[in-house]
Amino acid sequence: MIASILVDVKAKQVDKTFDYLVPHKFENVIEIGQRVKVPFGPRLVMGYIINIKQKSDFDRLRYIKEILDIEPSLTKELLQIGNELSISNTSPLVSIYQVMLPRALKGKYKKLLQVKESSLLPLDLALKFNKNGICDYKEITDYLPEIKKQIKQENIEVIYQVEQYNKERFLKKLTLLHSDVPLRGEKQKLVVEYLKSNPSEYKRNIMHLLGVSHPTIKSLIDKGVIKEDKVEIYREVESMYEANNKRVILNQEQEKVYHTLKNNLNQKETYLLHGVTGSGKTEIYLNIIEDVLKQGKEAIMLVPEISLTPMMVSRFKGRFGDDVALLHSGLSVGEKYDEWRKIRRKEVSVCVGARSAIFAPFENLGVIIIDEEHTESYKQEDNPKYHALDVAKFRSEYYNIPLILGSATPSVDSYYKALNHEYTLLEMKLRANKQTMPATYVEDMRYEFKGGNRSIFSKKLEELILDRLEKKEQIMLLLNRRGHSTFVMCRSCGEVIMCPNCDISLTYHEYDQTLHCHYCGHKEHNPDMCPSCSSPHIRYMGIGTERVEEYIKNTFKDAKVIRMDRDTTTYKNAHEKLLYEFEHEGDILLGTQMIAKGLDFPKVSLVGVLAADMNLNLPDYKAIEKTFQLLTQVSGRAGRHEIVGEVVIQTYNPDHYAILNAKDHDYHTFYETEMKIRKLAGYTPFLNIVQIIITDKEVRNVLNIGQKIKLDLRHQLEDDTLILGPVLPKIARINNIYRAQLIIKYKESKVIDKVLKDIYQKYSDYAIAIDKNPSLL
Ligand SMILES: [Zn+2]
Numbered sequence: 001m002i003a004s005i006l007v008d009v010k011a012k013q014v015d016k017t018f019d020y021l022v023p024h025k026f027e028n029v030i031e032i033g034q035r036v037k038v039p040f041g042p043r044l045v046m047g048y049i050i051n052i053k054q055k056s057d058f059d060r061l062r063y064i065k066e067i068l069d070i071e072p073s074l075t076k077e078l079l080q081i082g083n084e085l086s087i088s089n090t091s092p093l094v095s096i097y098q099v100m101l102p103r104a105l106k107g108k109y110k111k112l113l114q115v116k117e118s119s120l121l122p123l124d125l126a127l128k129f130n131k132n133g134i135c136d137y138k139e140i141t142d143y144l145p146e147i148k149k150q151i152k153q154e155n156i157e158v159i160y161q162v163e164q165y166n167k168e169r170f171l172k173k174l175t176l177l178h179s180d181v182p183l184r185g186e187k188q189k190l191v192v193e194y195l196k197s198n199p200s201e202y203k204r205n206i207m208h209l210l211g212v213s214h215p216t217i218k219s220l221i222d223k224g225v226i227k228e229d230k231v232e233i234y235r236e237v238e239s240m241y242e243a244n245n246k247r248v249i250l251n252q253e254q255e256k257v258y259h260t261l262k263n264n265l266n267q268k269e270t271y272l273l274h275g276v277t278g279s280g281k282t283e284i285y286l287n288i289i290e291d292v293l294k295q296g297k298e299a300i301m302l303v304p305e306i307s308l309t310p311m312m313v314s315r316f317k318g319r320f321g322d323d324v325a326l327l328h329s330g331l332s333v334g335e336k337y338d339e340w341r342k343i344r345r346k347e348v349s350v351c352v353g354a355r356s357a358i359f360a361p362f363e364n365l366g367v368i369i370i371d372e373e374h375t376e377s378y379k380q381e382d383n384p385k386y387h388a389l390d391v392a393k394f395r396s397e398y399y400n401i402p403l404i405l406g407s408a409t410p411s412v413d414s415y416y417k418a419l420n421h422e423y424t425l426l427e428m429k430l431r432a433n434k435q436t437m438p439a440t441y442v443e444d445m446r447y448e449f450k451g452g453n454r455s456i457f458s459k460k461l462e463e464l465i466l467d468r469l470e471k472k473e474q475i476m477l478l479l480n481r482r483g484h485s486t487f488v489m490c491r492s493c494g495e496v497i498m499c500p501n502c503d504i505s506l507t508y509h510e511y512d513q514t515l516h517c518h519y520c521g522h523k524e525h526n527p528d529m530c531p532s533c534s535s536p537h538i539r540y541m542g543i544g545t546e547r548v549e550e551y552i553k554n555t556f557k558d559a560k561v562i563r564m565d566r567d568t569t570t571y572k573n574a575h576e577k578l579l580y581e582f583e584h585e586g587d588i589l590l591g592t593q594m595i596a597k598g599l600d601f602p603k604v605s606l607v608g609v610l611a612a613d614m615n616l617n618l619p620d621y622k623a624i625e626k627t628f629q630l631l632t633q634v635s636g637r638a639g640r641h642e643i644v645g646e647v648v649i650q651t652y653n654p655d656h657y658a659i660l661n662a663k664d665h666d667y668h669t670f671y672e673t674e675m676k677i678r679k680l681a682g683y684t685p686f687l688n689i690v691q692i693i694i695t696d697k698e699v700r701n702v703l704n705i706g707q708k709i710k711l712d713l714r715h716q717l718e719d720d721t722l723i724l725g726p727v728l729p730k731i732a733r734i735n736n737i738y739r740a741q742l743i744i745k746y747k748e749s750k751v752i753d754k755v756l757k758d759i760y761q762k763y764s765d766y767a768i769a770i771d772k773n774p775s776l777l
């Protein structure tokens with residue numbers, strides 16, 4: 001018996017299966033989708049069984065060493081998705097399979113050295129080896145020349161070990177066997193008495209509750225009074241929020257949408273649910289999932305990482321209880337593994353999670369929902385590049401089930417598809433509880449400046465903040481930039497302090513009084529004088545959240561402000577703790593875009609956007625759309641319940657359509673305007689875009705290789721395809737690596753996938769990244 005195996009080696013040259021012999025003892029257990037250990041070159045690696053067959057075209061095959069799964073980790077459907085993705089993808093197939101599995105199941109490799117005769121080694125090196133003659137490679141990097149010599153003389157051998165990251169968690173459980181054995185010790189009697197009323201209990205609980213020690217338990221076991229078993233337990237994911245099972249009576253609009261979906265549950269169809277903020281989309285999701293579960297099927301609900309808020313989770317836990325698994329990046333490796341196994345073992349029917357939850361290994365799916373469908377985080381930018389939407393479409397087709405895309409601000413690409421009947425459009429124009437949309441004021445900061453206001457708050461916003469503090473209502477302030485000062489400039493010569501490794505200015509952070517590069521992580525002390533002209537007149541320009549927090553503390557002295565950005569949310573469960581703190585004792589929640597989505601606080605009646613135009617001029621063709629989405633989303637946090645909400649948008653571009661349409665909550669006008677511009681400039685949805693990034697330490701090389709690739713593309717692609725570049729993007733150097741960019745634009749192409757794969761293979765000696773429909777840098 002032969003197994004075709006995809007090995008866990010991420011090189012373009014090995015991106016195919018290899019045949020291995022199946023040892024006789026494995027013949028009855030081997031299954032497609034299992035993980036195995038196999039020899040590959042001089043070492044052992046992990047691999048996935050892709051096919052089982054009787055014959056191979058190759059002779060001299062090696063044997064599979066070990067089977068790592070009893071149940072296959074990858075289902076047949078997931079294997080098929082991997083294949084599908086790899087057709088249009090330029091990442092190694094094995095990296096696609098790995099992204100489908102929790103980290104706990106990925107191979108971990110340890111490089112070890114084995115010495116034959118340690119007396120032949122220099123003494124200090126010999127001491128590094130244990131009594132079995134083994135030493136971790138990492139320990140001896142100072143001795144590399146000597147090691148090399150010893151390897152040549154065959155006294156040292158390099159060996160590799162495959163390990164698994166994480167293991168199941170076990171607890172010891174005690175069970176009463178005989179209660180009538182006479183006992184002398186008081187403590188022993190105590191344990192038996194306890195176990196009479198609770199026949200089985202965790203050992204650690206008994207020790208803790210009764211204050212007994214290990215020897216007491218052991219002597220009871222030795223006497224045969226009780227027995228000890230190892231039981232596997234799941235790591236519980238704790239939440240500060242209680243499960244919330246409020247049921248809402250659907251209004252007319254919701255009812256209509258719900259019925260359309262409910263009546264078409266067993267049909268493949270993509271729906272775009274466009275509902276204003278607060279229109280009650282979540283309630284519809286919950287009801288539909290409930291209907292799907294009644295049919296004995298399963299459901300996946302994707303939400304953006306940052307809006308996987310405790311409130312959302314508590315509603316799912318409230319409705320479906322223990323039938324829900326959660327998958328997001330806030331979980332530890334072990335917790336994620338446990339949640340994943342609940343799905344694989346069919347112990348739950350609902351999975352709520354961020355991007356990679358789209359690979360939840362259900363085998364009887366009934367619906368897939370992608371909330372906030374416009375969110376960029378559904379696309380994985382690192383290898384393997386994939387979009388959760390593409391995977392969702394495949395699975396919807398595979399199971400013949402609905403795919404529901406929901407958003408208050410659908411991407412214009414999706415809305416275009418809905419208008420062209422590729423998706424079915426469902427709309428909800430009113431807030432669920434008939435609450436009006438918040439009144440929005442656009443404040444022109446140029447005008448404020450002329451009037452002598454040098455503050456970071458317009459008069460209007462300051463006034464309204466004071467009003468809310470007075471009324472004990474809550475405020476949310478958005479500034480999409482972290483740090484204290486966003487650049488540091490010399491007032492004498494105008495020099496801006498740049499990162500030594502990147503073409504980007506450094507950001508000052510007050511908490512460690514250091515300049516940070518947000519691209520490569522470089523840090524340096526803030527200068528006493530200008531590095532260029534030695535002038536002492538250094539000025540800190542541009543505001544970040546840290547500086548606003550400081551400003552609020554000085555201006556509104558009694559207000560309790562909670563700051564949420566990448567710097568304050570690095571510890572485990574930070575989001576949840578900060579949100580809980582804000583809800584229960586905060587006045588102002590200040591944050592970057594991580595506060596814009598999914599939050600629902602009844603007492604928030606004012607939202608302020610401090611610099612609405614901050615991202616408008618980024619070199620990204622989606623910059624305007626993203627600005628509109630962000631403004632609409634964050635505005636939607638105000639006045640969702642009884643209290644009427646107000647929004648203040650501060651800007652230097654008060655007439656920009658992204659800002660005006662967000663102010664009026666007018667998605668349709670925004671869409672029309674944006675589409676005209678996209679059409680003129682030749683962007684999606686009118687033309688498809690592919691970006692090729694070439695990276696190298698030498699700026700010459702990136703441009704030369706770019707030229708060669710361009711020539712190849714020109715020969716192979718259709719004549720009406722546009723190929724732009726190669727050019728150096730605005731930030732051409734990151735971490736001392738240069739980047740050049742080529743852009744391909746095309747309406748339709750029969751050959752594009754194949755051409756891109758060829759390019760990827762042909763230039764495999766260079767670092768090139770190929771990205772479809774990217775955001776341009
Ligand atoms: Zn200077």
Ligand SMILES: [Zn+2]
Pocket residue numbers: 499500501502517518519520521522735
């Ligand atoms: Zn840098």
